[in-house]
Amino acid sequence: MAYRKIRIFSSIVLLLFPPLTTLVHSQNPIRCGAERTELYLPLLTGKNVGVVANHTSLINNTHLVDSLIDLGIHVVRIFSPEHGYRGTAGPGTVLENGKDQETGIEVISLYGSHRRPTSDDLTGMDMVLFDIQDVGVRHYTYISTMTYMMEACAVDSVPFLILDRPNPNGFYVDGPVNDPQYSSFIGLHEVPVVYGMTMAEYAQMVNGEGWLNNGLTCDLNCIPCENWDHRKFYELPVAPSPNLPNMLSIYLYPSLVFFERTVMTVGWGTDFPFQVYGHPEYPESGFSFTPEDRPEAGSNLKYAGTTCNGVDLREMELDFFRNNRAIVLYWLIDAYQQLGSAEDFFIDYFDDRAGTTRLREQITEGYDAITIAASWKDELNEFKTIRQKYLLYRDFE
Numbered sequence: 001m002a003y004r005k006i007r008i009f010s011s012i013v014l015l016l017f018p019p020l021t022t023l024v025h026s027q028n029p030i031r032c033g034a035e036r037t038e039l040y041l042p043l044l045t046g047k048n049v050g051v052v053a054n055h056t057s058l059i060n061n062t063h064l065v066d067s068l069i070d071l072g073i074h075v076v077r078i079f080s081p082e083h084g085y086r087g088t089a090g091p092g093t094v095l096e097n098g099k100d101q102e103t104g105i106e107v108i109s110l111y112g113s114h115r116r117p118t119s120d121d122l123t124g125m126d127m128v129l130f131d132i133q134d135v136g137v138r139h140y141t142y143i144s145t146m147t148y149m150m151e152a153c154a155v156d157s158v159p160f161l162i163l164d165r166p167n168p169n170g171f172y173v174d175g176p177v178n179d180p181q182y183s184s185f186i187g188l189h190e191v192p193v194v195y196g197m198t199m200a201e202y203a204q205m206v207n208g209e210g211w212l213n214n215g216l217t218c219d220l221n222c223i224p225c226e227n228w229d230h231r232k233f234y235e236l237p238v239a240p241s242p243n244l245p246n247m248l249s250i251y252l253y254p255s256l257v258f259f260e261r262t263v264m265t266v267g268w269g270t271d272f273p274f275q276v277y278g279h280p281e282y283p284e285s286g287f288s289f290t291p292e293d294r295p296e297a298g299s300n301l302k303y304a305g306t307t308c309n310g311v312d313l314r315e316m317e318l319d320f321f322r323n324n325r326a327i328v329l330y331w332l333i334d335a336y337q338q339l340g341s342a343e344d345f346f347i348d349y350f351d352d353r354a355g356t357t358r359l360r361e362q363i364t365e366g367y368d369a370i371t372i373a374a375s376w377k378d379e380l381n382e383f384k385t386i387r388q389k390y391l392l393y394r395d396f397e
Contacts, residue, residue, distance in 0.1 A: 028227040029227060030166060030225060030226065030227050030228045030232070030234060031225065031226040031227060032163065032164070032165045032166070032225055033131070033162070033163035033164040033165065033200075033222065033223035033224060033225060034057065034058070034059050034064050034131050034163040034165075034223075035059050035060070036163075036223050036226065037059070037067070037071070039223050040129075040161065040163065040223050041071060041073070043127070043161065043221075044068070044073045044127065044129070045072070045073070046074075047073075047074065047126035047127050048074055048076045048124050048125055048126045048127075049068070049073055049074060049075050049076065049125070049126065049127050049128070049129055050075075050076060050077045050078070050079060050122065050125045050127070050128045050129070050158075051064065051065055051068070051075055051077075051078050051079070051128075051129045051130075051131070052078075052079040052080075052081070052110075052128065052129070052130040052131070052132060052145070052146070052149055053065060053078060053079070053080070053085065053129075053130075053131055053132060054080055054081055054083065054085055054086070054132055055085070055086050055238065056132060056133035056165075056236075056238055056240055057131040057132060057133075058237070058238065063102075064129075064131050064163070065078060065100070065103060065105070066102065066103070068129075069103060075103075075105055076105070076106075076124055076125065077105065077106050077107075077108060077121070077125070078100060078105050078106065078107045078108070079107075079108050079110050079117065079121070079128075079149065080107055080108070080109055080110060080111070081110055081111055081132060081141065081142050081145040082111040082141045082142070082145070082241075083111075083241045083242065085100060085107050096109055096112050096113070097109050097112065097113075108121050110145050110148070110149070111141070111145075115144070115145070115148055115185060116148045116151065116152065117148065117149055117152035118152070119152075119155065119156055121152070122152055122153070122156045122158055125156075125158050126158070126159075127158065127159045127160075127161060128149060128153055128158055128159070128160050128161070129161050129163065130146060130149065130160065130161065130162045130163065130199070131162075131163040131165070132145075132146075132165075132199070133165050133236060133238075133240045134165070134167060134198070134199050134202075134240075135167070135168055135169060135240055135244065135250050135253060136167040136168065136169035136170055136194060136195060136196065136197070137169060137193060137194060137253055137254050137257065138175075138178060138186070138187050138191055138192065138193050138194075138195060138355070139186045139187065139193070139257050139353065140253075141185055141186060142199070143188070143199070143202055144185045144186070144188050146162075146199060146202070146203060147188055147189075147203075147206055147211070147212070150203060150206060150207070150212060150218040150220070151212050151213055151216060151218070153218055153219070154212055154216035154217060154218040154219070155216065157219070158219075159219045159221065160203075160218050160219060160220050160221070161221045161222065161223070162199055162200045162203055162220070162221070162222040162223070163222075163223050164198050164199060164200040164222050164223060164224050164225050164392070165198065165199065165225065166198065166225055166228045166232070166234035167196065167197060167198045167199075167230075167234070168233075168234050168235070168236055168247070168250050168251075169194055169196070169250065169251070169253075169254060170196050170197065170198065170230050170234070170396075171196070171230055171231065171232075171233065171322065171325060171396045172194060172196055172325035172326065172396065173192055173194055173195060173196040173380060173383065173384060173387065174192060174193065174194045174254070174325070174326045174327045174373075174376070174380070175192040175193025175194050175254065175327050175376065176192065176193065176354055176355055176356045176358065176359055176376050176379070177190055177191065177192050177355065177356075177376070177379040177380065177382075177383055178190055178191060178192075178355030178356075179355055179356050182351060182352050182354075182355045182356070184352055186352070186353065187352070187355050188211075189206070189211055190383070191383060192376070192379070192380055192383055193254055193257070193327060193355070194254045194327065195383070195387065196230065196387065196396070197387060197390070197391070198225070198392065198393070200222035200224065200392060201387075201390050201391055201392050201393075202390075203218075203220055203222070204220065204222075204390040204392070205386065205387065205389075205390040206218075207220050208389065208390060209386065222392070224392050224393070225393070228393065229393040229394035229395075230391070230393055230394060230395050230396040231394065231395075231396050233318075233322055235247050236250065242273075242296035243268060243273040243274060243296065243297075243298075244273070244274060245272075245273065246275075247318055248275055248313075248314065248316060248318065249272075249273060249274035249275050251318060251321035252274050252275060252313060252316075252321075253274050254327050255327050255328040255329070255331060255332075256274050256277060256331070257353070258332050258350070258353060258354060258359070259277055259331075259332065259335070260353060261346065261347055261348070261349050261350035261352070261353040262332075262335070262336075262345055262346055262347060262350065263279055263302075263339070263342070263344065263345055263347060264277050264278065264279050264282075264310075264335050265277065265278055265279065265291060265302040265303055265308055265310075267289065267291070268291060268297040268298065268300075268301055268302070269291030269292045269293060269294050269297040269301050269304060270289050270290075270291055270292070272289075272314055273297075275312075275313050275314045276289060276310055276311060276312050276313060276314070277310050277311055277313075277331060277335060278308035278309055278310020278311065279303075279308055279309070279310065279335070279339060280303060280306050280307065280308050280309070281309075281339060282308065282309040282310050282335070282338055282339065283309065283338055284309050285309060285310070285311065287309070287310060287311065287312040288307050288308060288309050288310065289307075289308055289310065290303075290305065290306065290307050290308065291303050291304050291305070291306070291308070292304060292305070293305075311331065313331075325396075326373065327373070328369075329369035329372055329373065330369050332363065333363055333368070333369055336363055336364075341364070346360050346364075358375065359372065362375070
């Protein structure tokens with residue numbers, strides 16, 4: 001298949017890269033693609049623009065859509081992902097179409113009656129602009145929303161422009177690679193749990209590897225980040241979704257996401273989601289919490305009003321994750337063993353979540369974390385070879 005290489009609208013090519021320690025403490029501020037208006041406003045002027053956005057789509061403290069309107073860009077329609085345009089809906093909450101109260105612009109939900117944009121949704125569009133903060137984990141549905149929008153744009157020959165943002169988990173690659181038989185909205189492609197790519201890099205891979213349906217190729221462009229690469233640790237200025245409220249939860253998410261399809265809870269319905277794990281029958285350890293039925297907890301809240309004993313991870317240092325650069329399997333294995341290796345520990349769709357049957361089988365058969373992680377090595381190396389072709393920024397290796 002012919003591969004249309006992504007075009008980067010930037011006049012600056014970085015030729016020299018200082019060491020990691022310098023990058024982490026660099027005085028040069030990171031500029032997300034959305035902030036580089038001088039590079040993309042000429043592409044939007046005089047056009048009817050659709051915007052895929054949510055609450056993370058900011059230029060400093062102003063929403064991208066508001067900025068575009070103030071700059072005279074004609075935004076005709078907004079598309080919103082899971083959690084909604086304003087980012088307040090809980091996980092799995094079905095969202096209907098509506099209008100943005102601030103601007104009066106029609107909002108099409110891509111997590112409601114349909115997740116694939118229709119030709120009617122794109123009627124009158126000259127270009128679709130995509131600007132959403134990702135967290136770099138396969139289960140996070142924004143990469144699936146982006147893929148479906150790329151397909152729709154390819155079908156209707158609408159150019160697709162990504163305003164790129166740093167990946168806060170972009171400094172490593174790890175986890176089992178998704179088996180095609182488990183392809184779903186929480187894992188469309190054969191990528192590991194942590195894929196170490198920005199949205200624009202990932203989109204380029206989707207295009208280049210022929211992952212769009214029916215051999216389609218999207219007319220894909222991007223505005224890259226400035227002063228960021230995969231060796232630089234990026235702390236998000238705003239929570240990307242209700243249950244990832246801080247950087248610790250974002251770093252813990254790749255390791256704790258597997259718990260969602262077990263009998264355990266990871267703190268949904270508390271003030272510290274994805275920073276603890278527990279169960280009503282977990283052995284007493286001096287820490288307990290009680291989930292409460294809250295809107296941001298979504299419709300699948302476990303153990304509302306029930307005390308859960310568990311493990312508190314809130315004292316962990318961020319540098320642990322930055323230095324470890326790997327999923328921590330110990331917690332999942334320990335929880336399984338602490339509950340007496342219960343046969344019902346893994347609940348429906350755990351294999352879909354893991355993207356393979358092997359993880360569940362290895363844990364039930366008593367494999368340790370080091371052995372399990374080693375079993376991913378060959379598939380990870382194959383993915384890294386593919387990934388390398390599409391990187392837009394200096395890699396962490």
